[in-house]
Amino acid sequence: MIPTYQQPTERGYYGQFGGAFIPEMLYPNVEELRQQYLDILADPGFQQEYQQLLRDYVGRPTPLFEAKRLSAKYNTRIYLKREDLCHTGAHKVNNTVGQILLAKRLGKTRIIAETGAGQHGVATATVCALMGMQCIVYMGEVDMERQKPNVYRMRLLGAEVRAAMSGSRTLKDATNEAIRDWISNPVDTHYIIGSVVGPHPYPDLVARLQAVISEEMRKQLLAKTGSELPQYVVACVGGGSNAAGAFYHFLEEPSVQLVAVEAAGHGVHSGHSAATSVLGTPGIIHGSRTLLMQDEDGQITEPYSISAGLDYPGIGPLHAFLADSKRARFISIEDEAALKAVAECSRLEGIIPALETAHALAALDQLGAGPDDVVVINLSGRGDKDLETYIKYADAIM
Amino acid sequence: MTNRIKDAFDKKQKNLLNIYFTAGYPRLHDTVPILKALSAAGADLIEIGMPFSDPLADGPVIQQSSTVALANGMNLRVLFEQLRGIRQDVPETPILLMGYLNPVMQFGVDNFCREAAAAGADGIILPDLPLDDYVEQYQDIFRRHNLRPVFLITPQTAPERIRRIDELTDSFLYLVSGPGTTGGANTQAEGVQEAYFQRIEAMHLRNPRLIGFGISDRASFQRACQYAEGAIIGSALIRALDGVDDAPAAASQFVSSVLK
Ligand SMILES: Cc1ncc(COP(=O)(O)O)c(C=O)c1O
Numbered sequence: 001m002i003p004t005y006q007q008p009t010e011r012g013y014y015g016q017f018g019g020a021f022i023p024e025m026l027y028p029n030v031e032e033l034r035q036q037y038l039d040i041l042a043d044p045g046f047q048q049e050y051q052q053l054l055r056d057y058v059g060r061p062t063p064l065f066e067a068k069r070l071s072a073k074y075n076t077r078i079y080l081k082r083e084d085l086c087h088t089g090a091h092k093v094n095n096t097v098g099q100i101l102l103a104k105r106l107g108k109t110r111i112i113a114e115t116g117a118g119q120h121g122v123a124t125a126t127v128c129a130l131m132g133m134q135c136i137v138y139m140g141e142v143d144m145e146r147q148k149p150n151v152y153r154m155r156l157l158g159a160e161v162r163a164a165m166s167g168s169r170t171l172k173d174a175t176n177e178a179i180r181d182w183i184s185n186p187v188d189t190h191y192i193i194g195s196v197v198g199p200h201p202y203p204d205l206v207a208r209l210q211a212v213i214s215e216e217m218r219k220q221l222l223a224k225t226g227s228e229l230p231q232y233v234v235a236c237v238g239g240g241s242n243a244a245g246a247f248y249h250f251l252e253e254p255s256v257q258l259v260a261v262e263a264a265g266h267g268v269h270s271g272h273s274a275a276t277s278v279l280g281t282p283g284i285i286h287g288s289r290t291l292l293m294q295d296e297d298g299q300i301t302e303p304y305s306i307s308a309g310l311d312y313p314g315i316g317p318l319h320a321f322l323a324d325s326k327r328a329r330f331i332s333i334e335d336e337a338a339l340k341a342v343a344e345c346s347r348l349e350g351i352i353p354a355l356e357t358a359h360a361l362a363a364l365d366q367l368g369a370g371p372d373d374v375v376v377i378n379l380s381g382r383g384d385k386d387l388e389t390y391i392k393y394a395d396a397i398m
Numbered sequence: 399m400t401n402r403i404k405d406a407f408d409k410k411q412k413n414l415l416n417i418y419f420t421a422g423y424p425r426l427h428d429t430v431p432i433l434k435a436l437s438a439a440g441a442d443l444i445e446i447g448m449p450f451s452d453p454l455a456d457g458p459v460i461q462q463s464s465t466v467a468l469a470n471g472m473n474l475r476v477l478f479e480q481l482r483g484i485r486q487d488v489p490e491t492p493i494l495l496m497g498y499l500n501p502v503m504q505f506g507v508d509n510f511c512r513e514a515a516a517a518g519a520d521g522i523i524l525p526d527l528p529l530d531d532y533v534e535q536y537q538d539i540f541r542r543h544n545l546r547p548v549f550l551i552t553p554q555t556a557p558e559r560i561r562r563i564d565e566l567t568d569s570f571l572y573l574v575s576g577p578g579t580t581g582g583a584n585t586q587a588e589g590v591q592e593a594y595f596q597r598i599e600a601m602h603l604r605n606p607r608l609i610g611f612g613i614s615d616r617a618s619f620q621r622a623c624q625y626a627e628g629a630i631i632g633s634a635l636i637r638a639l640d641g642v643d644d645a646p647a648a649a650s651q652f653v654s655s656v657l658k
Contacts, residue, residue: 011530021499023455023525024550025574027559166461172452179454184578186554284500284526285452297473298504299451 005251005318005327006207012200015324017317020199022287025183029191030287032106034201040105041098041208053097054212057130058087060094062213064220064376069348076369079224080351080379081217083242090354090381091210091242092123096192098209100127103190110134110189114164114178116143116171116238117309117356118150119381120194125159135159138177140170143308150385168302171238171312175286195239196316199287203244203316210245217376218249230374232367234259236360237330238274238309240316246378247328257329260319261363263305264332274303275332276315277323285313291320306335306389307355309381336396337362342383343397354381355389399544402492402520403569406442407606407627414628415619415656416443416608417635418496419649420463421480422472423449428645429472429480435646437491439653442628443608445523446481448474448497455525457581459633474505474513481517494521494548508539515543521569523548529566537566548572553594557601564603573598573609573626581633584612595625616656631656 005014012018012034022030040046054060062085067078083091096113103111111133115121121137128135137154141163144151154161167173175197182191196203196210218228233250235243237260250256265273273279280291285300293301293313305311315323322328333341338355341362346352353361357380369375383390390397406414417436421429429446436444449464449472456464484493495514502510502524514522522545527536532547540547546569551560553576564571573595576586584591598607609622610630622629638652639645 019528019531021526021528024555025455025552025577028552028554028556166465167451176452176454180457180579183455184582186552186577283504284498286454287526294500294504296504298501299468299473300500301451 005322006248008200008204012204014318014321016282017290017320017324018200018203019289020287021284021289022199023183025186026179026199029182029186030199036106037102037201037205040102046101046105049101050098054094058093058097059085060212061216062086064217064224066224067349070345070364073348074364074369075371077372077374078364079374079376080349081213081246081376083213083378083380084351084353084357084382088119088123088126089384090119090123091213091245092120092194093126094212094245095194095206095209095241096120096123096127099190099192100131100133103192104131106190108188108190110185111192112136112138112178112181112189113192113194114138114171114174115194116140116174116311117307117354118143118147118154118385119309121159121161122150122153122157124192125154125157128159129157136181137161138164138174138181140164140168140174142169143171143174146389147308147385148388170308172300172303179286195241196244196318197239197286197288197314203288203318206241207244207248207318210241211248213242213245213378214247214249217246221374221376225374229253229256230376232257232259232369232373232375233378234261234360234363234367234375235378236261236310236356236380237315237319238312238356239314240319242378242380244316244318251327258322258327259363259367260322260328260330261360262330262332263307263310263359264334265304265306267334268332272304274305274310274312276313277330278332280314288317290314290317291323307338307359309354309356310359331363331366333359333362339393339397342390351379352383353379354383355386357381401544401546402490403443403546405490406492407570410442412627413623414442414608415440415653416445416628416630417441417653418445418447418630418632419635420447420449420460420467421477422467422470423463423636424466424639424645426470426472426476427480429477430484431646432649433484434487435650436653437488439650440657441491441653443492443494445494445496445630446477448477448495448501450498450501453498455579457579457633459581459636463636474501474510478513478517485518492520493518494523495519496523499524499526507536511539511543511545515545519545521546521548523572525550529562533566550574551598553577560598560601560603564605567605569605570627571603571605571607572630573607575609575611575613575622578611580611582612592625599625619656
């Protein structure tokens with residue numbers, strides 16, 4: 001099979017990125033998943049259950065909304081893909097619904113997850129409640145503080161939230177702890193990873209489960225604009241799952257410009273940033289060869305972003321390949337610009353976006369889109385979880 | 399080609415003690431004094447941990463020692479510098495370097511193997527190095543420098559994979575005692591661990607076996623030695639170095655407490 005942007009090689013490579021660099025303790029579980037995931041995803045019984053849950057539980061299809069006032073401001077045609085209207089408030093649930101069904105078919109009874117912004121943790125806790133499965137979520141101590149409402153939501157849903165105390169106590173460290181848990185519980189546990197990261201087959205699995213976003217976009221664009229293809233698709237990138245979902249069915253359409261937006265924190269070269277495509281070099285993080293922020297000794301460096309969901313020193317291998325091959329354009333946005341975009345979207349469209357999503361919105365003035373161009377922004381999540389941050393930075397925002 | 403790991407197992411068939419410690423811990427320049435102390439006290443093999451910022455397979459004790467070692471300024475260049483000339487003082491005890499793939503990749507695998515061999519190392523343990531990558535990309539380099547890879551086996555490793563691993567090395571097999579990261583306690587039901595060790599024993603593999611993870615003292619060492627040629631202790635030794643003034647003396651004392 002010829003590898004494409006959509007389809008990694010059998011060993012999970014997108015170009016030079018991907019693979020499965022895992023200790024032997026994880027090998028049987030990851031190998032089991034690798035051998036079965038495509039068959040399970042293709043199984044009509046699985047598809048029926050998955051599609052039904054996406055419709056009746058998640059609330060799909062999510063609307064594609066023409067943002068007229070934002071369009072007027074930027075003098076182009078802006079559409080918002082409303083993933084914020086998914087049950088639990090972000091795109092993350094598309095993946096967890098699929099993976100919980102997969103876990104059931106693998107005979108697993110205990111679910112673990114990592115979370116940064118808490119959206120993936122909430123989405124995992126939610127489907128575990130739905131399926132009556134035990135759920136443990138690892139979250140960096142710093143993130144537990146800055147995304148407090150999501151910690152309470154997870155607990156209310158019956159999940160146990162365990163604080164990750166190592167490193168910068170953010171998403172990377174939560175992922176380390178989740179992997180250590182999986183090493184310690186190799187038989188009954190499935191790890192629902194929250195982005196297109198980790199060892200093969202996770203990046204491909206999560207991309208396929210998020211691909212529903214762009215599948216819907218194409219149909220909705222056809223109905224609203226007369227063409228399935230826009231000129232631009234824009235999404236923020238932490239690990240890259242919402243971007244992978246938004247890009248997926250446009251990857252092989254060269255006329256569509258794919259724009260991935262990373263968090264520049266206090267500035268790309270300030271030493272407090274998470275702009276991996278600029279600052280990263282090839283290396284191994286969480287079982288995958290990808291671009292990552294590291295020092296010359298190969299020690300992973302601590303990222304920084306105001307947004308917990310983008311505060312990660314790597315990107316998924318698909319995105320490393322998209323950056324390397326220049327199939328996607330990467331833009332980085334600083335904290336302050338993201339906060340301004342929160343206010344702008346709130347006031348012009350009546351939609352309060354998540355901090356992660358705000359980075360994608362803040363890239364609008366850098367696209368160079370013309371008045372007739374169609375720009376789709378993946379509105380990955382809503383801002384309820386970030387209210388405390390928005391209050392704290394009210395002066396900067398307003 | 400001879401190799402000190404082979405020699406160690408030829409000389410002694412039972413009760414081999416392999417001690418792991420983290421390079422540059424508790425202080426940057428403790429590496430060589432601890433190494434000498436371990437060897438003099440009777441450790442049969444020594445694994446030097448190359449600290450990594452994100453040690454996925456390690457529990458809190460080795461994580462902490464790695465963090466301290468990195469803060470102390472340990473890196474591969476410093477380690478190779480420290481080890482220079484070690485074979486004058488420690489001529490026979492096999493030395494293995496254990497760590498994660500990323501720092502080694504950034505150093506360059508070729509460079510790394512050359513420096514490791516020049517420093518007197520005999521084996522390399524990189525738990526996150528995939529077997530296929532080893533065979534396709536690194537086996538020739540390892541062989542050229544007479545470095546033996548050591549691979550891990552767990553209770554979940556399938557028999558045909560164990561056979562493949564056994565074919566890929568001439569050193570020993572690292573039997574991970576049960577589910578968990580380094581330093582964890584054995585939480586398995588009575589008999590489960592023994593059945594696993596016996597199952598591996600009954601495969602009559604080419605390589606000797608050392609049992610690691612959760613071995614912490616004389617009693618657990620002796621118990622492990624009933625099922626394999628020896629055992630590996632890491633976290634317990636590092637715990638014994640915590641907060642002491644004389645780390646080499648503490649290391650020596652620890653080995654004595656296990657052996658006598
Ligand atoms: C709303 C929202 N968008 C984006 C992200 C970033 O993740 P990814 O890059 O995997 O989409 C998160 C992660 O927590 C999120 O909550």
